[in-house]
Amino acid sequence: xxxxxxxxxxxxxxxxxxAPSQEVLEVSGSHVSGGEQNSxxxxxxxxxKLILIPVQINGSDTLQFILDTGLENSIxxxxxxxETLELKQAREIQVRGFGSGNMIDxxxxxGNSLNVGKMTIPNQDYVILSNxxxxxxxxxxxxxxxxxxxxxxKDFVIEIDYERELITxxxxxxxxxxxxxxxxASLQMEINRGSPYIDLTVITDNGSIYPVKLMLDTGAGxxxxxxxxxxxAYSMPEGSRDCFLGCSINGDIKGKVGRMEQVKIGPYHLxxxxxxxxxxxxxxxxxxxxxxxxxxxxxxxxxxxxxxDFPDKKVHILPNKAFSQPFHYDMSGLEILVPVPDEHRxxxxxxxKQSNAALAGIKSGDEILYLNGIHASQYTLDDIYKxxxxxxxxxxxxxxxREGKRIxxxxxxxxxx
Numbered sequence: 001x002x003x004x005x006x007x008x009x010x011x012x013x014x015x016x017x018x019a020p021s022q023e024v025l026e027v028s029g030s031h032v033s034g035g036e037q038n039s040x041x042x043x044x045x046x047x048x049k050l051i052l053i054p055v056q057i058n059g060s061d062t063l064q065f066i067l068d069t070g071l072e073n074s075i076x077x078x079x080x081x082x083e084t085l086e087l088k089q090a091r092e093i094q095v096r097g098f099g100s101g102n103m104i105d106x107x108x109x110x111g112n113s114l115n116v117g118k119m120t121i122p123n124q125d126y127v128i129l130s131n132x133x134x135x136x137x138x139x140x141x142x143x144x145x146x147x148x149x150x151x152x153x154k155d156f157v158i159e160i161d162y163e164r165e166l167i168t169x170x171x172x173x174x175x176x177x178x179x180x181x182x183x184x185a186s187l188q189m190e191i192n193r194g195s196p197y198i199d200l201t202v203i204t205d206n207g208s209i210y211p212v213k214l215m216l217d218t219g220a221g222x223x224x225x226x227x228x229x230x231x232x233a234y235s236m237p238e239g240s241r242d243c244f245l246g247c248s249i250n251g252d253i254k255g256k257v258g259r260m261e262q263v264k265i266g267p268y269h270l271x272x273x274x275x276x277x278x279x280x281x282x283x284x285x286x287x288x289x290x291x292x293x294x295x296x297x298x299x300x301x302x303x304x305x306x307x308x309d310f311p312d313k314k315v316h317i318l319p320n321k322a323f324s325q326p327f328h329y330d331m332s333g334l335e336i337l338v339p340v341p342d343e344h345r346x347x348x349x350x351x352x353k354q355s356n357a358a359l360a361g362i363k364s365g366d367e368i369l370y371l372n373g374i375h376a377s378q379y380t381l382d383d384i385y386k387x388x389x390x391x392x393x394x395x396x397x398x399x400x401x402r403e404g405k406r407i408x409x410x411x412x413x414x415x416x417x
Contacts, residue, residue, distance in 0.1 A: 016050050017095045032151045038174035038394060041339040042117045042167045047140050049221050049298045051160070055148065056115035057126070063145040066136070067167075068219025069308070070295060071149035072193045073108075076128045078137055078145055085125065088112050089402035095127060105130040114152055119169070121152045137341035141381030144341075146352050147219055150308070157309045160218070162302040162318045172311040174289045184307070184316040192289050196308055198315055198357070200298075201225075202275075203262040210234055216308070216315070220297035223327055225276040226264065229292045236277055237261075244350075247278050257329065257417055263300075266317060273300070274417065299327065331413035332388035332396065336368070336381065344377040346384060348400075352416075359413040361402065368392050369406065370399035388413070 008124050045052045051067040055253075057076075061083070080144055084160055087109040094103040105129040114124045124148070136144040146358070150158070157175040159168040168248070169177065187217040196216045210231050221244075240258030255278040263273045275401060303323045307316035333355025337347050346368040350356045354356075368376050379387070388396060394413045399406060 021079070035119075039168055039170045040117050040119055043167070044165050044167055046162070046165055047142055047144075048385070049302055050140075051167070051218055051298070052142075052144065052278070053116070053148070057124075058088070058113050059115075060085050064143055065146050065148040066144060066219055067150075068147040068213055068217070069150050070195055070217030070219050072195070073125065073127045074146065074148045074151065076126050076146040083145075087128070090128075092128070095129070096260070104133065107134075108211055116152070124152055131244075134354070135337075138337045138339060141338040142342050149194055150196075150310070154194070154310050157307060157311070158299075160306040162305070172309070173310070176312075179307075181307075181316055182306075184318045185268065187266055187315045187317065189308070189313045189315045191291075191313065192311065196310075196315060197292065198265075200266075201262065201264040202260050202270070203259040204235075205237065208234075212290050214293060215289075215295040216301065216306075217295040217297050218301060220295060222297040222300040223274045223278045223300060224260065224294065224296055225278065226294040227292075228277050238417065240277065241274070246279060253278055257416060259327075267321060268317070268323075270303070270323075270327075271301070272327060275331055308389045328389055329415075329417045330385075330389070331392065331415060332411075333360070333416070334388060336384060338381055344379065346376055346379070346381065355398075355416075356411040356414050358411075360409040361407070362409050362411075363402065366400040366402050366407070369401050370397075370400060372397050378399045 047066075047310045052064050052069055054062045054067050056062060057225065057331060063085075076085070087107075088111045090107045090109040091105050093108045093337055095106045106279070106362055108125065109128060112126060114121045114122045117319075136147075153169060155172075157170040157172055157179075159170070161168070164183060165200055178365070187198045190213070192215075197213055198212050198216065199211060201209055201211055210233075212226070217225075226234075227232060236256060237258035237260065240256040243255060243257045245253040245255050245257070255276060257274060257276050260273045260275045261271070263270045303320060303325070305318040309316065319347075333352030334357050335350035337348055337349040348362060348364055348366045348368070350364055351362060370376065371379065373385060390411060393417050396411055398409045400409060401407075
């Protein structure tokens with residue numbers, strides 16, 4: 001599992017309560033024809049194990065959206081001071097996400113045109129948050145404008161190739177005629193509120209077997225999330241630790257993280273899988289999907305070539321080179337923000353109590369100047385987190401800026417879970 005930086009998308013948006021309709025935005029935009037092609041490939045960029053794709057809305061400049069298969073509604077959450085976006089009919093609403101806190105003001109816009117690659121998809125809806133409560137760009141280290149669900153692609157077969165960083169959209173008839181699935185395992189899929197669900201099995205260290213229904217959630221950076229109260233007779237693994245799991249539009253998501261002995265998906269078994277367990281009071285405030293036990297996040301899904309066939313209600317999986325990689329949890333205890341996206345300044349935003357980094361004197365607000373002898377300008381945020389992972393007892397050397405003074409701090413990585 002990744003540190004919390006990439007799991008704050010966990011079930012980020014689950015409810016929209018409509019207020020009286022108001023015409024608050026009016027729009028015109030250009031449209032581009034996608035032609036009659038049978039398939040289209042779209043390169044994407046992986047940022048903290050999440051899929052970032054370029055899109056245009058109503059002829060806008062290019063915007064960067066995270067593909068989030070767990071979203072019921074696509075969200076626009078951040079525009080720069082020099083960025084504008086024209087949207088069609090809109091009305092005021094209130095929204096609530098996964099987490100504690102009150103509902104917040106937003107706008108729902110309908111009938112918009114989405115450009116993805118050479119394809120134009122009409123009649124798309126978006127929820128625009130009134131405040132940048134998610135701060136995705138700062139937390140991910142690059143400009144991010146929003147999160148996009150699968151509604152735009154519901155009439156296609158979607159292939160996600162994590163190794164090649166490529167999404168391919170197929171017309172169903174063309175896919176069934178030309179795609180060879182002999183090497184894939186095929187699973188039945190249920191669609192609920194626009195998101196895909198599959199059945200699989202989790203196996204605990206005492207050999208107990210539990211069938212579970214999990215949502216495929218490419219917008220969550222964790223491996224697996226379970227609502228422990230929804231799985232009869234299930235007990236949390238020994239050694240599970242208190243963790244800050246992330247944040248949604250309503251605030252913090254707290255819970256525990258532990259290791260599952262084994263997860264069986266189709267014919268494949270994955271060992272020592274990290275599992276998040278959100279607090280029960282957090283789950284209780286959200287309207288549940290009948291039979292749902294949790295979700296599979298990108299740290300699990302990225303180990304497969306993944307095909308989501310909406311028309312035929314099937315998921316096809318094929319292990320890739322990442323399949324055998326161990327599931328790592330953060331060993332540094334550090335959380336890092338980028339105050340200006342795509343600039344190479346890195347601020348410690350949080351630190352786990354009693355971690356080796358905390359014991360070395362590192363504090364929230366410290367700015368990283370050098371990491372292991374290399375200037376911070378030579379790193380991306382992904383690079384920094386990779387440098388803060390790896391072998392247990394690996395030594396980390398930092399030079400920090402605190403209130404105008406340079407400070408050196410050294411510590412060793414320590415296994416937390």
